[in-house]
Amino acid sequence: MTLQVKALGRRFGEKQVLQQVDFSVGKGEIVSLLGTSGCGKSTVLRALAGLDSDYEGKISIPSDQRVGFIFQEPRLLPWKTVLANATFGLKGDRKENEEKARRYLELVGLKEAEKLYPRELSGGMAQRAAIARALVTEPDILLLDEPFSALDAFTKMQLQELLLKIWETFGTTIILVTHDIDEALYLSDRVLLLQGRPSTLAKDLKIALTRPRSRGSAALGKWKEDILDLLEGKEQTYDYSLVTEIGQKA
């Protein structure tokens, strides 16, 4: 297990947002975190990243694992150009870093934009620059908070492919927060469903489909239907042949 979460809870003042969230993620797994807006997905990710330490419960990540984070917003440093932002997380020789950063900028389609400042970027460009900044550091564990939600359908697809390519190359462990059920199903080995007030882990679903998956396939369509039902609370329509209960894998 690369990452383990035990009885994770978080309260803000009076309001208990998360309670008793348990899950673990194996090395090289892609896991999506799904749930309605405001249910605490970002909160889970911030705790995993070590940005928030006021949680209850226990999170363990081996200390040799370098963690990368792609935030819900671009968070580029406004005083640096796109290229300088992309090299921000790299250490060592500047020339080499810039070469490497340029490769990743090209992969996210920002080759032409390296000299621009953040104020000169569109929302989607800024988000892609932020994605390049995180990917270039080649982290062992990559946490992504709705990374593609600001992008058009086509760019989104390209970047999903990029994510899979990086996963194949480096065996990155990926935890992805998303609103997009199609995205979760297309990318993930498992989908975790956060539900309730306070949120708990309602389902831990293993998406036992081989890769490469085809978008819009019947199998994914079936899954999507089932997950939508689950989100609505219509448990009974669920095809339990595909489901495993919390914490177990099929």
Added chain:
Amino acid sequence: MWKKLRTHPVLLGSLLPIVLLAAWEILSRAGVIPAYQLPAPSAILSTIITYLQDGSLQDHVLLTVYRLFVGFIIGTIAAILLGTLVGYSELAERFFDPLIQAFRSIPSLAWVPLFILWMGIGETSKVTLIAVGVFFPVYLNIVDGIRGVDRKLIEVGRMYGLDGVALVRRIILPASLPSFLTGLRSGLGLGWMFVVAAEIMGASQGLGYLLILGQNTYAPDVIIASIFLFALLGKLTDWVLKIIQKRSLHWQDTALAK
């Protein structure tokens, strides 16, 4: 003609000063304003030229600018060191800030007698006074700037393994640069005020000395000439800072950025 006047960047703004200056010149020459109270602009200009020709004006200006510069640098450095520390560390804030705030509530000119008592009327007391004047606006703006740094950017720094000095250097200082530069500009403004005060309290050279000289020799032209030079120099130095500010903040996404 009217359209050009309306749209030209300086034309409209310089109209009133020119008219007033002309009226002043005419009224002075006609003897309506007595010359021993307010000499004509041309008389003031010729005073400046006389001082320029015998080289004494250059010495006065240089010495004043030199005092200002040294005081400004010392005040700024002290403000950067303390401001960064207090802005960044809550512990340092609780330790230093109450004292600094207490000192801030002393009108800085009230220090003058004490400084003279301690350091005499030489350069040290003058430079100290200027440094004290410059310190506060710069300090306050640095502390404010650091406090105001977006938590989200600090988190980016932490995600990439920065903390302590590295975090200050790579995220906090650049992010608070706008506020720091605003502080520098108001610090410089106060610096000019204090250089006048310092030179009035006793100097044998400098623009402020010319003010006193003019007063003691009943020479309003000398007083107005040095007031004019103070204004000119103040504007000039502010302009330099403004250019630096514009250059180093070109990345800012503000309504005024082009």
